[in-house]
Amino acid sequence: MKRRSITSYDVARAAGVSQSAVSRAFSPGASIADATRKKVLRAAQELGYQPNAIARSMSTARKDDHQKSGMVGVIVTRLEDPFFAHTIAHFSRNLQAQGWHMLLFTVDSQAQVDDALNALMQYQIDGVIILSALLSNHMTKVCRSKGIPVMLYNRSAAESGVSSVVIDNREGGRLAADLLREAGHDRIAFVGADTEDETSRERRAGFEERLRADGLSPVQVETGDYTFVSGREAGLRLFARSERPDAVFCASDVMALGVLHAVRFELGLRVPQDLSLIGFDDIPSAAWPGHLLTTIRQPIRRMIREAVDMLVERMENSEAEAKITRFPGSLILRDTVRRIDTGQTKNET
């Protein structure tokens, strides 16, 4: 099948102008007479011509330091997680709104991030967003040397050339502990992830910090992997042991829901009467009538808008500085944490 695609030359011929004119007709701000542009656009319309973005990025290659492909690489782990799906959805819309395209790569582990980035770089991406993962020192250098701005979302990095947008995990942990302490709990458990995981580590750190202020420490610590299933199992383990907690703080809503379903529907415990439960993220299902999970909300819309804006700024202006932006989380009071009767409060500890 001979189906050579329509090029600017075809349009030029049809419109009776030069190829340059066609190119200019499609370049905002180019020096071209209105009449000519119209003529070209009409011809293009008729032929069904669309500029070839690939060729376009080839020819702009010389422009400055590196070519602009108009594509942003996004590397994500655990896309199946509702929290990430939401995040990606927002990233996608925000990038699109500014005319950028998203080249998506899914990885299973931190170890694959470098490979993914390598693959993406072959496509001359103009920037990269990495969700909940870090970049090796080596790749950080490579990106810097190629002038590719990196945006870490949900992870902080102090390296130069690497921006990040994160929630204040430590403060979030503190808020959670605060609430549980106010409600009078003193046998509090924590369900987090692997100690490798920065997010969980920080949330736990803030949490324990606050407990320590009252001379306490978690009565139990369980480890999950941010999935519902792991949360459920953690919940089951928590209450299989003798030292049962009277409150549980989970490093994510998904895990908190796992705990909630386990204790309420499998163990028959009452929440919040038998135990209080607090999560982190405020995913949509936390607000479902049967859950009403008390949690720490991440302002993800704002966070993502900020992340995209920062990245775009750096892609468009290579002088722009990389920086870390930390957002505060906020406590969302729902029904899984025991309420203290006002009046005779504040005399717990």
Add this chain to the structure above:
Amino acid sequence: MKRRSITSYDVARAAGVSQSAVSRAFSPGASIADATRKKVLRAAQELGYQPNAIARSMSTARKDDHQKSGMVGVIVTRLEDPFFAHTIAHFSRNLQAQGWHMLLFTVDSQAQVDDALNALMQYQIDGVIILSALLSNHMTKVCRSKGIPVMLYNRSAAESGVSSVVIDNREGGRLAADLLREAGHDRIAFVGADTEDETSRERRAGFEERLRADGLSPVQVETGDYTFVSGREAGLRLFARSERPDAVFCASDVMALGVLHAVRFELGLRVPQDLSLIGFDDIPSAAWPGHLLTTIRQPIRRMIREAVDMLVERMENSEAEAKITRFPGSLILRDTVRRIDTGQTKNET
């Protein structure tokens, strides 16, 4: 900053060979001596050279009908929906496994699909996957004329050049009706989507067909938009009217969970004692201990593998035919549909 990137010429110079040799070193199957290839690869390694995929696709432009960019465009609506998130995650992994890259585009409505596809086509994608949306006749033609294979997932289309992978929605609806009838229900409601929506229409069609066989029809029909919130509201409306159903079939699990939470936690009804409920999809949260939603499962892993394989086949071999593949759904019995005591069954109606 002068940071011209490393090109094949740089590597050629370093390795003491011609640029052609470098190109060949990176092209599997090219005619090149082993020693030369090794020499080139070593030099490339040292310089940190990676072939430029963009330039690569430029130069292969002449090869046959159109250039191979190695990218597949994916257009998705409602990425925030857990069902879609899962789907995208699988697509991403499957495509990657075969060496393809995913250029993701999120749209809000059917109307934006054409624009999205146009944008994607500028990137010379080799194929396109459209989730839960259709393609206009115009764009169908455009894709055919450019030789871009189209894969519709979750929508069927008979157009030539357009493949699709779908679940057998009609049969699924029938299965659901079957089960509810066997359980002795006769005041059955349906919660679906807009009549524009093929999926919901088909599920409903199969469902009603089965009811008609028993001389019945839905006592109520509610419309949602596949979100939890819309399901919840539909549930509330269903039971606000006098003709209360004794069973509800929802066109999706997410909506079914909306109904479940509404009736169980807001209206205080018992499921399945006061009403039976059945969903469609079998999303992970349908299996949570507090839900145990009876549903029709879609074999999404298999479906997606098939979709990717079919598309890849068509991208690699332009002779390959487009076709529609329909997968059967299967009934997953959990706890939201009343069980019939065996023995004195079958005498319901």
Add this chain to the structure above:
DNA sequence: TTCTGCGATGAATGCGCATTCAATATCATG
């Protein structure tokens, strides 16, 4: 030894476009 054939190699070319540079057209001003 000479000839044939094939694997390996490099020079040259073009993919489709944006951009530079030089040439021309148009305009306002004196």
Add this chain to the structure above:
DNA sequence: CATGATATTGAATGCGCATTCATCGCAGAA
């Protein structure tokens, strides 16, 4: 009407690579 200034235009060029074409060299055949 002349003149410089400005707005348009087209020809030519190169982005980085794969591929074609013409050589070259070498191994095995005669």
